[in-house]
Amino acid sequence: MIGLILFIALMGFTLGRPRLTWPERFVNDAFGTAQGALYRPVGAVADFFRDLGRLSDVYKENEVLRRTVAKYTQDQIRFNSLDAENARLKEKLSFTERQKQFNNYRYMIAQVAGATSNPYENTIKINLGSRDGLKPQMAVTTEDGLVGLVSRVSNFTSTVTLVTSLDANTAKGMPVSATVQGRETESFGIIEYDEQTHTLLMTKIDENDPLQENDTVITSGYGGVFPKGIVIGTVKSKQVGDFGLTQTATITPAAKFDHLREVFVVVAPDVEGP
Amino acid sequence: MRINRVIICTLALLIVESAVVPWLVPSDWSERLLPHLSFIMTMFVAGFSGRHRAFLFGLGFGILSDMQYYGFLIGPYAFGMGLVGYLAGLISERRTFSLGFFMWLLMVAGVVLDTLVYFIYKLFSLTDLALGFVMYWQIAPTVLIQLLIALILYVPIRRWLVHPSLSSADESSD
Numbered sequence: 001m002i003g004l005i006l007f008i009a010l011m012g013f014t015l016g017r018p019r020l021t022w023p024e025r026f027v028n029d030a031f032g033t034a035q036g037a038l039y040r041p042v043g044a045v046a047d048f049f050r051d052l053g054r055l056s057d058v059y060k061e062n063e064v065l066r067r068t069v070a071k072y073t074q075d076q077i078r079f080n081s082l083d084a085e086n087a088r089l090k091e092k093l094s095f096t097e098r099q100k101q102f103n104n105y106r107y108m109i110a111q112v113a114g115a116t117s118n119p120y121e122n123t124i125k126i127n128l129g130s131r132d133g134l135k136p137q138m139a140v141t142t143e144d145g146l147v148g149l150v151s152r153v154s155n156f157t158s159t160v161t162l163v164t165s166l167d168a169n170t171a172k173g174m175p176v177s178a179t180v181q182g183r184e185t186e187s188f189g190i191i192e193y194d195e196q197t198h199t200l201l202m203t204k205i206d207e208n209d210p211l212q213e214n215d216t217v218i219t220s221g222y223g224g225v226f227p228k229g230i231v232i233g234t235v236k237s238k239q240v241g242d243f244g245l246t247q248t249a250t251i252t253p254a255a256k257f258d259h260l261r262e263v264f265v266v267v268a269p270d271v272e273g274p
Numbered sequence: 275m276r277i278n279r280v281i282i283c284t285l286a287l288l289i290v291e292s293a294v295v296p297w298l299v300p301s302d303w304s305e306r307l308l309p310h311l312s313f314i315m316t317m318f319v320a321g322f323s324g325r326h327r328a329f330l331f332g333l334g335f336g337i338l339s340d341m342q343y344y345g346f347l348i349g350p351y352a353f354g355m356g357l358v359g360y361l362a363g364l365i366s367e368r369r370t371f372s373l374g375f376f377m378w379l380l381m382v383a384g385v386v387l388d389t390l391v392y393f394i395y396k397l398f399s400l401t402d403l404a405l406g407f408v409m410y411w412q413i414a415p416t417v418l419i420q421l422l423i424a425l426i427l428y429v430p431i432r433r434w435l436v437h438p439s440l441s442s443a444d445e446s447s448d
Contacts, residue, residue: 003353003356004353007349007352007353010348010349011347011348011349011350011353011394011398012398014344014346014347014348014349015346015347015398020344023341024341024344024348027338027341027342028341028342028344031288031289031292031338031342034289034293035289035292035293036293038289038290038293038294039292039293039294039297042293042294042297043297045297046297046298113293114289114292114293114296114342115292115296116292116308116343116345117291117292117295117308117309117310117339117343118308118339118340118343118350118351118391119305119308119388119391119408119412120346120350120391120392120395120400120401121343121344121345121346121347122345123343123344123345125292125342151345152344152345159343159344159345161345165345165346195401195402195403196403196407198305256301258296258301258304258305259296259297259301259304
């Protein structure tokens, strides 16, 4: 009985606590190092066998990539001219240094050291920690799209909570505001994860929203947790929401959340400073 | 049991659990097959060395794995593995050890553990999945794969981790 009370107290105490104590940091770092040493080689071997199976698709993939590269070079030219013009206009309107740096994100590459075996805590462990400047609540992406956010940081490793635990019906919900690429000012919604169908849901969309199928959904940057412009997924279908006043869209996630090897931590410029 | 060797083995298994097992499970099944290797070791400790050791063993390794995957709570697996280890030790102390009975015990204990953890997360409203869905989706496949892993581990554990006197005494009683 005393044990039960103690455990309930421990669980309640650890619920929603932002910092780690030193024994936790020690355990995390010790295990993280060993896991990293094992996870990466095993991943390489597993990838090798998967690549063998995919050998026949390489030709087709190459074709597609070539076309994409051609498109990128065109976009690059356009982007450079727009960027230069944007900088010139900002200079004219006398933006402060902080405002100019606001969207200047830095991407830090991190190697995944381990994945969870606890079905209710969808976490992975990465080999960057507070020594590398990581802080809780930083966004984590792969080259495909948003994966999760940093939840616990110890000295050399940190724990990343995956997007798959964003469920608004539970206490762990954390709203991610989203918008549609190309129409950033017109669309708005909140992203949740549906554990039973394994898709993302975008809720609280306005009735008159021009959202369509196959639109690319990105983070909007409102709310301050996630930086702006990270791809979340594509719209699969759109329905009328629970009360008929708003709409709900089903979204296929862009990134996959298992067998991850490398992820990027998005470091926003320090907006706290003067 | 040679408890020091068992502890070292379980520490290694704990690392394997998070670093190697995710790669062996195919993509479609990665949310369904989540074997807890340290739990299997706890059950072996319960079977071979009694309830008190199993309790402490489950508690210790439960809290280690909880700390590693800490996203929201620390303690569900420590609590569950300690309790289930103690109960399994209590049951297996009343019978002579046999493989068939042990597998049976492991299966029931696996279901009890995962259900217990589910209810803890439900209590803190960290999940809103239905129990039936969790049973079918995650607990049943996980328990079956745990049985398979325990069968594979059984021979090496019996050979290297159980005291020769105890294991031969068991064999003579079989």
